[in-house]
Amino acid sequence: xxxxxxxxxxxHPDDIxxxxxxxxxxxxxxxxxxxxxxVANGNCGSAExxxxxxxxxxxxxxxAAAKILGAHFHPSxxxxxxxxxxxxxxxxxxxxIREVKPGIVLTHSPQDYMEDHTNTSRxxxxxxxxxxxxxxxxxxxxxxxxxxxxxxxxxPHGFCDQLRRRIIPGAFVNTTSVxxxxxxxxxxxxxxxxxxxxxxxxxSYLLAMENMSLAAGRMxxxxxxxxxxxxxxxxxxxxxxxxxxxxxxxxxxxxxxxYERLCQRGY
Ligand SMILES: [Zn+2]
Numbered sequence: 202x203x204x205x206x207x208x209x210x211x212x213h214p215d216d217i218x219x220x221x222x223x224x225x226x227x228x229x230x231x232x233x234x235x236x237x238x239x240v241a242n243g244n245c246g247s248a249e250x251x252x253x254x255x256x257x258x259x260x261x262x263x264x265a266a267a268k269i270l271g272a273h274f275h276p277s278x279x280x281x282x283x284x285x286x287x288x289x290x291x292x293x294x295x296x297x298i299r300e301v302k303p304g305i306v307l308t309h310s311p312q313d314y315m316e317d318h319t320n321t322s323r324x325x326x327x328x329x330x331x332x333x334x335x336x337x338x339x340x341x342x343x344x345x346x347x348x349x350x351x352x353x354x355x356x357p358h359g360f361c362d363q364l365r366r367r368i369i370p371g372a373f374v375n376t377t378s379v380x381x382x383x384x385x386x387x388x389x390x391x392x393x394x395x396x397x398x399x400x401x402x403x404x405s406y407l408l409a410m411e412n413m414s415l416a417a418g419r420m421x422x423x424x425x426x427x428x429x430x431x432x433x434x435x436x437x438x439x440x441x442x443x444x445x446x447x448x449x450x451x452x453x454x455x456x457x458x459x460y461e462r463l464c465q466r467g468y
Pocket of ligand 1: 212213216317318
């Protein structure tokens with residue numbers, strides 16, 4: 202059994218808009234209920250405000266962004282640079298997974314330029330893994346359920362790992378038709394926009410996302426704007442060939458054959 206629910210879990214407020222929101226919007230169009238959670242609250246993302254004030258500002262911005270995406274908002278569980286693979290955070294995230302019961306989980310790449318992102322990726326994988334294990338206690342306590350979930354990892358920042366090596370996606374999602382909404386959701390993170398180029402009506406922050414989705418689009422050789430994904434190994438999550446993004450998105454989903462050639466199973 203698989204639910205038609207998807208959750209995007211990023212490290213910081215705005216990461217979902219940067220790396221995952223196009224796909225989340227496409228899933229919503231395909232009939233999925235969508236959910237939004239950033240593990241950290243963004244309290245270090247500016248030098249202009251103190252941590253508590255910034256945390257409150259960024260919470261308001263993230264809620265506004267989730268509303269633009271049409272996603273259910275879940276509150277953050279820790280501070281920036283305090284995302285660790287520890288039991289407290291795992292219990293909290295596992296509780297959210299048990300509440301939401303996602304058939305699709307979108308999260309960061311296991312390799313990325315900063316530890317909050319890579320730790321989020323690890324936490325999310327384990328939180329999804331424990332969905333049917335009653336002896337693993339969540340906080341707050343939530344009942345387990347037996348269902349299939351497939352975890353997808355976004356492309357890392359700069360499309361490379363911590364050691365500068367190139368990462369290529371296993372598949373592309375065409376985000377062209379929802380790109381404007383994705384930009385609008387990103388723009389809701391007003392505290393992150395440092396300067397405004399009045400002549401173009403666009404600031405550097407939005408341009409960075411624009412460049413990233415265009416670069417993924419070029420890599421696809423098919424779509425104008427795209428997000429790239431790598432599917433987590435199925436053991437403990439779903440059937441070996443389960444690919445619910447492909448199933449839900451049809452012609453707006455494209456397998457990257459170059460990556461598939463690297464994925465020959467050991468047995
Ligand atoms: Zn981040």
